[in-house]
Amino acid sequence: MSTVHACFRAARVPNIHHFGLCKPPMTTHKGSGIRPSGYPVLLDLAGRACVVVGGGAVAEHKVLGLLEAGARVTIISLTLTPMLEALAQTGTIAVRKQVYEATVFEGMRPLLVFAATDSPDVNRQIADDARAVGALVDTVDASAKNDFSSMSVIRRGFLIIAFSTSGASPALAARLRAVLEGVVGEEYAVLLDWLAATRPLAKAQMMDEAQRRALWAAILASPILSDLKSGNTGRARAQFDRILNEYGLRGAAE
Numbered sequence: 001m002s003t004v005h006a007c008f009r010a011a012r013v014p015n016i017h018h019f020g021l022c023k024p025p026m027t028t029h030k031g032s033g034i035r036p037s038g039y040p041v042l043l044d045l046a047g048r049a050c051v052v053v054g055g056g057a058v059a060e061h062k063v064l065g066l067l068e069a070g071a072r073v074t075i076i077s078l079t080l081t082p083m084l085e086a087l088a089q090t091g092t093i094a095v096r097k098q099v100y101e102a103t104v105f106e107g108m109r110p111l112l113v114f115a116a117t118d119s120p121d122v123n124r125q126i127a128d129d130a131r132a133v134g135a136l137v138d139t140v141d142a143s144a145k146n147d148f149s150s151m152s153v154i155r156r157g158f159l160i161i162a163f164s165t166s167g168a169s170p171a172l173a174a175r176l177r178a179v180l181e182g183v184v185g186e187e188y189a190v191l192l193d194w195l196a197a198t199r200p201l202a203k204a205q206m207m208d209e210a211q212r213r214a215l216w217a218a219i220l221a222s223p224i225l226s227d228l229k230s231g232n233t234g235r236a237r238a239q240f241d242r243i244l245n246e247y248g249l250r251g252a253a254e
Helices: 057-068 082-089 120-132 170-183 187-205 209-221 224-229 233-246
Strands: 049-053 072-076 094-096 112-115 136-139 152-156 159-163
Touching: 049 057, 049 120, 057 072, 057 082, 057 112, 082 094, 112 120, 120 136, 152 170, 152 187, 159 170, 159 187, 187 209, 187 224, 187 233, 209 233, 224 233
Parallel strands: 049 072, 049 112, 072 094, 112 136
Antiparallel strands: 152 159
16 A cells, blocks of 8 residues: 555644554655655546647656646647647647737636746746636746646556655656656556456455455456466467356456
8 A cells, every 4th residue: 555645734633643544644844845755546537628829849758748648728829839830720729829928818718828938937927817717727937836736657558656756856757757657667557447347246246345356356466467468368368268267257358
């Protein structure tokens, strides 16, 4: 079980530090503006309006991540990278080629706004204007006060791994990403697809929760992931089905 990161402060909530559930939040590191606090969430952005102000490489990275999450993306910038231009031409994103103005968010009602220009002053103005219409803001300036920060993400089908160094070291975040990408391959996406299809059958046919836990443990302890990683999908699926049969599951064959 992962460490609990939310440390409750309500008067009637017991001090969970006494139970070893989490450490007290650290103070801002002197001179860095970094405060290692925050509550990690997975936002459902499907169909939600999000705005990126800026048209460079950083803006492109933000846009691609938002599109992957299903957001409706509008980008505001006089210039765009070739990738952003291509996305605009296909209608994948909306573009307003203009200099940033304080009234730009009127009528848009964005959930998230990313200030990704090369001017700290403009980014601060964007943040103020976005908050005025109720949006949450992330800026590219390390010293800025953000409402949220984007985490480094690895996607493997239904599996989403997100992590952050709280802005303390992008280099370490990149290193961690490289390590995790090497450890967690596409085999996890395949197995997770099989597990997702099996779960409702297990809940319907296996009333004993302990038995269901034993089923999942048997699958994860088997060589299925190793076989998938080596490209032997047929043998992996045969092992998966054999374990399901051993636990009496019916109708679970692929």
